[in-house]
Amino acid sequence: MTSYHALTEAEAIAYARSIPNLFAPDSELSSREIGDGNLNLVFHISEPSTGRSIILKQALPYAKVVGESWPLTLDRARIESEALMIHESLCSDLVPHVWAFEKELALTVMQDLSDHVIMRKGLMERNRYPLFAEHISRFLANALFYTSDLGRNQQEKKESVKQFINPELCKITEDLIFDDPYRNADTNNVPPAIMDAVEHIWNDKELHLEVAILRNSFLTNAQALLHGDLHTGSIFIKQDSTKVIDPEFAFYGPMGFDIGAVFANLLLNFAAQEGWSADVHSRADYRSYLLATVKDIWTRFEGEFRSLWNRYGVDRMSKTDGYQDWYIQQVLRDTFGYAGCKMVRRVHGLAQVADINQIEDESAKERAQRISLQLGTSLIKHHRRAVTIDEMLELADKAIN
Numbered sequence: 001m002t003s004y005h006a007l008t009e010a011e012a013i014a015y016a017r018s019i020p021n022l023f024a025p026d027s028e029l030s031s032r033e034i035g036d037g038n039l040n041l042v043f044h045i046s047e048p049s050t051g052r053s054i055i056l057k058q059a060l061p062y063a064k065v066v067g068e069s070w071p072l073t074l075d076r077a078r079i080e081s082e083a084l085m086i087h088e089s090l091c092s093d094l095v096p097h098v099w100a101f102e103k104e105l106a107l108t109v110m111q112d113l114s115d116h117v118i119m120r121k122g123l124m125e126r127n128r129y130p131l132f133a134e135h136i137s138r139f140l141a142n143a144l145f146y147t148s149d150l151g152r153n154q155q156e157k158k159e160s161v162k163q164f165i166n167p168e169l170c171k172i173t174e175d176l177i178f179d180d181p182y183r184n185a186d187t188n189n190v191p192p193a194i195m196d197a198v199e200h201i202w203n204d205k206e207l208h209l210e211v212a213i214l215r216n217s218f219l220t221n222a223q224a225l226l227h228g229d230l231h232t233g234s235i236f237i238k239q240d241s242t243k244v245i246d247p248e249f250a251f252y253g254p255m256g257f258d259i260g261a262v263f264a265n266l267l268l269n270f271a272a273q274e275g276w277s278a279d280v281h282s283r284a285d286y287r288s289y290l291l292a293t294v295k296d297i298w299t300r301f302e303g304e305f306r307s308l309w310n311r312y313g314v315d316r317m318s319k320t321d322g323y324q325d326w327y328i329q330q331v332l333r334d335t336f337g338y339a340g341c342k343m344v345r346r347v348h349g350l351a352q353v354a355d356i357n358q359i360e361d362e363s364a365k366e367r368a369q370r371i372s373l374q375l376g377t378s379l380i381k382h383h384r385r386a387v388t389i390d391e392m393l394e395l396a397d398k399a400i401n
């Protein structure tokens with residue numbers, strides 16, 4: 001069974017049985033393929049007699065969302081499992097444990113997190129997660145600081161950059177986030193009702209310059225090991241626990257790309273409240289919660305990142321007066337810009353979000369799409385002038401008023 005082929009549910013059970021010390025040899029196991037993402041197979045294997053369960057995640061040699069016409073490297077499974085292990089070494093409570101990685105089958109064996117929910121779903125049900133800001137800001141600060149030249153020996157870091165060269169997955173981002181939404185590309189999926197707003201984006205030269213600047217930094221700034229796709233579908237959550245999954249897009253890039261991804265997805269849900277909230281008061285209330293979460297995440301991230309830098313910084317020159325303030329300002333500016341790009345791509349690009357697409361009322365859906373585009377483009381245009389996180393909240397308020 002070791003040469004690559006996509007597993008059936010029965011083969012997933014046979015594979016699970018072969019893992020030592022996990023399930024009793026003769027016990028009954030059941031398997032369900034539960035993958036709902038754009039790319040991979042995910043098998044949930046359980047042993048009803050003991051309640052034990054695991055996840056087997058297998059990469060397919062193509063992008064599942066498009067089909068076999070879009071070949072995709074299996075190496076992304078190695079990248080994902082190695083990134084998860086690095087994240088576990090830095091913040092063990094915030095990622096699933098990986099038990100094994102089988103290279104030939106592009107298969108990762110990991111902890112079952114079925115007692116959590118995917119955060120996008122939780123937000124669509126208007127749940128609140130009081131520990132999320134502390135959890136995700138700690139994840140971001142530790143994962144970004146310790147993999148950057150601030151927190152790691154610079155020669156070792158360069159070796160790690162080699163380990164995470166991820167050209168095919170980066171190309172998806174370069175195209176789907178930084179190029180296709182700004183032109184009439186075949187990959188786009190433009191909702192007809194907002195064609196006028198999308199055409200405006202295709203013709204907005206000022207906007208294109210800002211996106212080209214952000215794209216350049218994505219292409220060239222190997223600042224830290226990024227998760228690379230940190231949307232609310234890559235976060236499992238419950239009241240007392242947060243787990244970051246699915247880092248197959250990991251590579252060394254600008255820190256603001258990961259922080260911006262989290263903010264973009266909170267703000268897409270903010271826009272989508274047009275269609276989800278029963279009345280204007282609860283809509284305003286949930287929106288305030290989302291904006292307070294954005295601010296809380298940035299404030300905690302900045303505090304934790306500065307504290308790690310002051311206590312564990314390894315680079316003598318990084319202690320130069322004024323450098324830390326300059327650095328954090330740049331990260332904030334990138335965060336604005338990438339948050340904007342990540343919002344825009346989810347409105348009329350190839351891969352969209354359920355927060356907006358599952359709104360049944362067509363006029364509410366259209367309003368949510370227009371708010372997302374307005375807020376996304378204003379974040380992009382403002383990014384090189386941003387000074388405080390409050391400006392993000394002000395732009396969000398402006399987009400709904």
Ligand SMILES: Nc1ncnc2c1ncn2[C@@H]1O[C@H](COP(=O)(O)OP(=O)(O)O)[C@@H](O)[C@H]1O
Binds near residue numbers: 034040055112248
């Ligand atoms: N460790 C896990 N425990 C439980 N369910 C999981 C786990 N990992 C993934 N899943 C399920 O599989 C789905 C797709 O997983 P994901 O890693 O996002 O795949 P893709 O890379 O295809 O986007 C998730 O939305 C979740 O429902």
Ligand SMILES: CSC[C@H]1O[C@H](OP(=O)(O)O)[C@H](O)[C@@H]1O
Binds near residue numbers: 172173176229233351
């Ligand atoms: C052709 S891949 C499109 C899109 O899907 C990825 O997300 P996920 O694997 O979490 O479903 C990523 O965001 C890509 O841009």
